[in-house]
Structure formats: C-alpha cells, structure tokens
Amino acid sequence: MKYKIEYLEADDLQKLQLDRLREVSQHLYNNVTYYREAFNDLSMTPSDINSLDDLGNLPLTDKETLRMYYPFGMFSVPMSLVKEIHGSSGTTGKPTVVAYTENDIKVWSEVMARSIACTGGDYKDIIQNAYGYGLFTGGLGVHYGALELGSAIVPMSSGGSKRQLQLMQDFKTTIITCTPSYSLYLAEFADSMGIDPKKTTLKIGILGAEPWSDGMRREIEDIWDIKAYDIYGLSEIIGPGVAVECEGQNGLHIWADHFLPEVINPDTGKPVAEGEDGMLVITTLTKEATPFLRYATKDIVSLTYEKCPACGRTSPRISRIKGRTDDMLIIRGINVFPSQIESVLLEIEETEPHYQLVVSREGALDELEVQVEVNEKFFSDEIRALEALGQRIKQEIENVLSIAVKVKLVEPKTITRSEGKAKRVLDTRNI
Amino acid sequence: MQVKQISIFMENRAGRLEEITGVLAKANINIRAISLADTSDFGILRLIVNKPVQAVEILRAEGFTIRENEVIACVIEDRPGGLHSMLELFARSELSIEYMYGFFEKHTDKAVMIIRVNETDKAIKILQSGDVELLSGEQVYSL
Numbered sequence: 001m002k003y004k005i006e007y008l009e010a011d012d013l014q015k016l017q018l019d020r021l022r023e024v025s026q027h028l029y030n031n032v033t034y035y036r037e038a039f040n041d042l043s044m045t046p047s048d049i050n051s052l053d054d055l056g057n058l059p060l061t062d063k064e065t066l067r068m069y070y071p072f073g074m075f076s077v078p079m080s081l082v083k084e085i086h087g088s089s090g091t092t093g094k095p096t097v098v099a100y101t102e103n104d105i106k107v108w109s110e111v112m113a114r115s116i117a118c119t120g121g122d123y124k125d126i127i128q129n130a131y132g133y134g135l136f137t138g139g140l141g142v143h144y145g146a147l148e149l150g151s152a153i154v155p156m157s158s159g160g161s162k163r164q165l166q167l168m169q170d171f172k173t174t175i176i177t178c179t180p181s182y183s184l185y186l187a188e189f190a191d192s193m194g195i196d197p198k199k200t201t202l203k204i205g206i207l208g209a210e211p212w213s214d215g216m217r218r219e220i221e222d223i224w225d226i227k228a229y230d231i232y233g234l235s236e237i238i239g240p241g242v243a244v245e246c247e248g249q250n251g252l253h254i255w256a257d258h259f260l261p262e263v264i265n266p267d268t269g270k271p272v273a274e275g276e277d278g279m280l281v282i283t284t285l286t287k288e289a290t291p292f293l294r295y296a297t298k299d300i301v302s303l304t305y306e307k308c309p310a311c312g313r314t315s316p317r318i319s320r321i322k323g324r325t326d327d328m329l330i331i332r333g334i335n336v337f338p339s340q341i342e343s344v345l346l347e348i349e350e351t352e353p354h355y356q357l358v359v360s361r362e363g364a365l366d367e368l369e370v371q372v373e374v375n376e377k378f379f380s381d382e383i384r385a386l387e388a389l390g391q392r393i394k395q396e397i398e399n400v401l402s403i404a405v406k407v408k409l410v411e412p413k414t415i416t417r418s419e420g421k422a423k424r425v426l427d428t429r430n431i
Numbered sequence: 432m433q434v435k436q437i438s439i440f441m442e443n444r445a446g447r448l449e450e451i452t453g454v455l456a457k458a459n460i461n462i463r464a465i466s467l468a469d470t471s472d473f474g475i476l477r478l479i480v481n482k483p484v485q486a487v488e489i490l491r492a493e494g495f496t497i498r499e500n501e502v503i504a505c506v507i508e509d510r511p512g513g514l515h516s517m518l519e520l521f522a523r524s525e526l527s528i529e530y531m532y533g534f535f536e537k538h539t540d541k542a543v544m545i546i547r548v549n550e551t552d553k554a555i556k557i558l559q560s561g562d563v564e565l566l567s568g569e570q571v572y573s574l
Contacts, residue, residue, distance in 0.1 A: 374496060376496045376497070379440050379496050381436075381438030381475050381477065381498045381547075382475075382530075383470060383475060386440075386473065386475075387470065408473075409440075409472065409473055410442050410473075411441070411442055411494075411495070411496050412494075412496050
C-alpha cells in the first residue's frame with residue numbers, strides 16, 4: 001500500500017503544513033489558556049503566522065507544562081468530544097494526560113497503518129502485538145493501525161512468553177510488534193522451549209519504545225531471520241506511529257503532514273543545521289483533543305529532508321534516538337524519571353530521600369534496582385520489619401512506575417551526595 | 432536484669448563485618464556475644480560488648496546505623512533439656528520470642544541465652560518465678 005502524501009514535493013508539503021499549523025494554532029488560541037497567553041505574551045495572534053519559521057518564536061511545551069495543567073487543563077475540546085484518554089510517565093507521581101477525539105483516533109490509525117506499511121506489512125499479514133495494552137499508548141496504537149491496514153491483529157499485550165511463542169507457531173504470525181529487548185528475550189525463551197526462532201513464519205519485527213543500536217538490530221535479525229525496523233512515537237504526540245524506518249533502515253520517516261519536526265539546540269533553543277544533532281521538537285498539526293505546539297520530546301536526533309534513496313519517500317527522516325536531554329530512563333519500554341521515585345520516597349518517613357538507581361540488563365531484559373537509605377530513627381533490628389519496609393517501598397514505587405523494581409535497603413549516608421544535580425543513575429546496560 | 436544489646440545494620444558486602452570488628456578492636460572493646468541475621472541484601476549484626484555505651488558512641492561516630500535494645504540473659508544448665516524447660520515457661524505464658532542466640536560462659540561451664548522479646552519486664556518476672564537464673568548487664572559485660 002502506497003500513501004501518496006509520503007511522496008509530496010517539498011513546496012507542497014510545506015504549504016500543507018503551514019495551512020494546518022494556522023488552523024491548529026487558532027484552535028489552541030481559542031480553547032487553551034496556556035497557548036492563548038503564549039501568543040498574547042508575544043503580542044501576536046495565530047493569523048500572524050506567515051511561514052513555518054514563525055513557529056520558532058513560540059515557547060516550548062513539555063511534560064512540566066502538562067503537569068501544571070494536570071489533568072485536563074491542556075484539553076482543547078469539551079469532554080463530550082473526547083473518546084479516549086491515555087497517559088504516560090510524568091516527572092512526578094502523576095502521569096501526563098493526553099486525549100483523543102474520534103478524528104484523533106482516525107489520524108492515529110492512519111499514521112500507524114502507514115508505519116506498518118512502510119516496513120512492508122499489508123492486509124495479508126498476521127500481526128502479533130506484544131506491546132502492552134492499557135494507559136500506555138503502545139498496545140492500542142498498533143492495534144488501531146492494524147485494523148486500518150486490514151491486517152489480522154492478535155492482541156497479545158506484553159508478557160506471557162510461552163503463550164506468545166505457542167500462538168506465534170499456531171497462528172503463523174508474520175509480524176511481531178514489541179520492544180527490541182523483548183524480541184531478544186523471546187528468542188532466548190524459544191530456544192529453551194526447543195523452538196528454533198529461525199523456523200517460525202515471522203518475517204518482520206516492528207520494534208520500538210526504547211533505544212537500541214544497530215548491533216542489537218543485527219542480532220535480532222540474525223536470531224529470528226527477520227527484518228527488524230525501528231518505530232518511534234510518544235503519547236504526547238499521538239503514541240506509536242510518529243516515525244518509522246523503511247527498507248533502507250537509514251533513518252525514520254516522520255509523517256510530517258501530521259507532525260511538524262524541528263531540531264533545536266537544547267541550550268540555546270536555536271535551530272541546528274540539517275543533519276546536526278539536537279533536540280527533536282514536534283508540533284502536532286492535525287490533532288483535536290490535545291494538540292501541542294512545539295512539544296519538546298527531549299530526544300536527541302538529527303533530521304534530514306533528503307529524498308530517501310531507498311524508498312523514494314520525501315517525508316523527512318530523523319536519525320535513531322541518540323540520547324536524551326534529561327535524565328529519563330527507558331526500562332522495558334516504559335519511561336521512568338528519577339524524580340518519580342524521589343516523590344514516592346519523600347512520602348515514606350522511614351527512608352531518607354537519598355537513592356540510587358542501578359539499571360542493568362539480565363539476559364535480554366532490563367532490571368531496575370532502587371537503592372534506598374534506611375533512616376536511623378526507624379531502623380529496627382528485626383529482619384521482618386526491615387523486609388516489610390522494603391516491600392512497602394517496592395509496592396509504592398511500582399504503583400507509580402507500573403514496572404517491577406527491586407528495592408535494596410542500604411546504610412545511611414552511603415549514597416554519594418553531590419552539590420547540585422545528584423548522580424542518581426548508574427546505567428550498566430550496553431545498548 | 433536487662434542487658435544492652437547493640438544492633439548494627441549492614442549491607443551484604445565483602446569486608447563490612449571486618450570494618451566493625453576493626454573499629455571495636457581499636458577501641459579495646461571486647462565482644463561477649465555475637466549473632467548475625469541476614470537476608471540476601473542486608474544483615475543485622477547483634478552484639479553484646481563489655482563497654483556498650485562507649486561502643487555505641489564509637490560506632491555511631493564511624494557512621495554505622497545502630498539501634499540499642501534491651502535483651503535478657505538467662506543461664507541455662509548445659510545438659511539435654513536445659514533450653515527446653517526455659518522455653519516451656521515462655522510457651523505457657525504465651526510470650527513470643529523475637530530472636531535468641533547463645534554462648535558459653537567459660538568460668539562456670541554454663542550456657543547463656545540472649546533473648547529478645549517485646550515485653551521484656553513481663554518476661555523477666557516469668558523467668559524469675561520459674562527459678563531461671565538471669566544475669567544482669569554488669570555481670571554479662573564483665574564475664
């Protein structure tokens with residue numbers, strides 16, 4: 001399936017983007033206080049936007065903005081028009097909230113269908129979707145895209161590896177969607193079940209929600225005998241389906257008719273030259289319920305407008321994610337901010353708000369260990385009291401993060417204090 | 432008839448126990464009884480020493496996490512059933528023991544059990560009425 005809009009000439013794409021930018025700006029100006037004030041501060045109105053460059057004057061929107069307006073302050077339509085609400089990790093205990101109108105779900109279905117098609121998938125495929133279904137956008141986003149494309153979707157959700165492999169064989173799955181690390185784990189698990197991953201009917205992996213290297217790609221492609229494609233998305237923009245690789249595996253095509261990309265220097269805020277690294281900033285051009293102007297993804301990428309030599313698409317390409325401008329971690333596909341853990345510990349009086357996160361990869365899966373200092377005032381000399389404390393901390397953290405963690409109680413004052421930004425994270429994964 | 436016990440929170444890592452014994456040795460503090468309770472991640476070292484006040488001061492100054500508790504020291508005949516008859520007293524009065532550990536008293540050839548309960552005073556009364564010989568803090572420190 002070929003989507004003509006992915007092959008527009010640059011002038012035509014820019015014209016379309018500008019029309020849509022004006023429209024969404026006016027919509028936000030009329031309905032969202034945060035954006036109306038932003039325009040007012042610049043003594044401008046959306047009708048003053050005459051080129052895409054004018055966008056650069058507007059302030060960035062980020063998770064902090066969404067936190068200030070939690071839960072519904074950034075919604076630009078009445079709740080009666082909202083059909084679905086999702087959330088992702090916020091910087092504290094509360095998630096960042098995004099909403100979808102009926103049309104937003106259509107847009108999401110379309111961009112996700114285009115993403116599957118871009119990797120070579122079509123209506124004949126059987127897609128085993130091992131992204132988690134729920135508040136996290138991964139599961140449902142892929143689901144909607146598969147429906148739109150006409151493929152058969154098997155809504156497995158994450159986990160249950162034995163069942164995943166059983167049904168993969170019985171249903172003759174051709175495409176798997178999951179995190180890259182889970183695809184490796186599944187291959188290891190297949191081995192232990194006496195299944196040769198190479199002999200399955202799988203031909204494509206659409207893998208994302210965490211950073212991975214080309215080395216890891218080769219390993220996945222080799223172990224399964226498939227093609228593995230990187231897919232990019234974030235709930236604040238729409239979910240999965242923002243950008244994806246084509247057969248060239250040389251950058252991810254961003255669907256720029258819906259998502260207008262900029263790459264800026266995170267320190268100065270100025271745009272960087274084409275091909276240079278910087279922070280990816282995205283304006284959603286077509287969303288209705290929670291459109292954002294200049295959303296700061298905090299992901300470091302480079303961007304090229306060069307026509308793709310592999311597939312001929314003119315949709316600009318972003319590089320694979322090269323890093324973050326903040327301290328966000330991605331553990332088993334889930335975003336984790338150290339500040340989320342800190343906010344939990346501040347609520348627990350038996351511990352000091354000093355902690356260290358140790359991230360490691362056991363086999364193919366990520367492990368997160370939270371080391372917490374025990375407060376001397378509450379130190380009990382009974383093992384079970386301390387174990388109960390550890391268990392309580394573990395549960396409170398897991399409630400906020402939605403992933404399993406290991407909690408280790410450590411001696412007070414053993415975690416390094418530092419002036420300013422403490423070194424909270426020890427990431428030993430070699431991604 | 433209460434005895435001071437010092438509990439120290441310890442991470443399970445090589446050399447940590449040695450650091451504690453080093454601090455005590457340097458301060459010329461003698462360990463009377465010792466017990467180590469451990470999990471996969473951490474341990475709790477429980478000590479009875481000859482100079483508890485001084486030991487607490489020094490260990491705290493060295494940055495160890497410490498808790499002082501009152502425990503009971505019972506003398507037990509070193510013969511089959513010696514411990515059993517004492518435990519019967521606890522069972523009959525429905526007192527539960529948090530933990531216990533023992534050591535030998537070299538001068539008299541008797542065993543001493545260190546016992547930690549929640550209701551220390553009640554336990555002392557019951558043991559005394561059952562004719563169990565208890566040692567005072569001073570007696571234990573100077574053994």
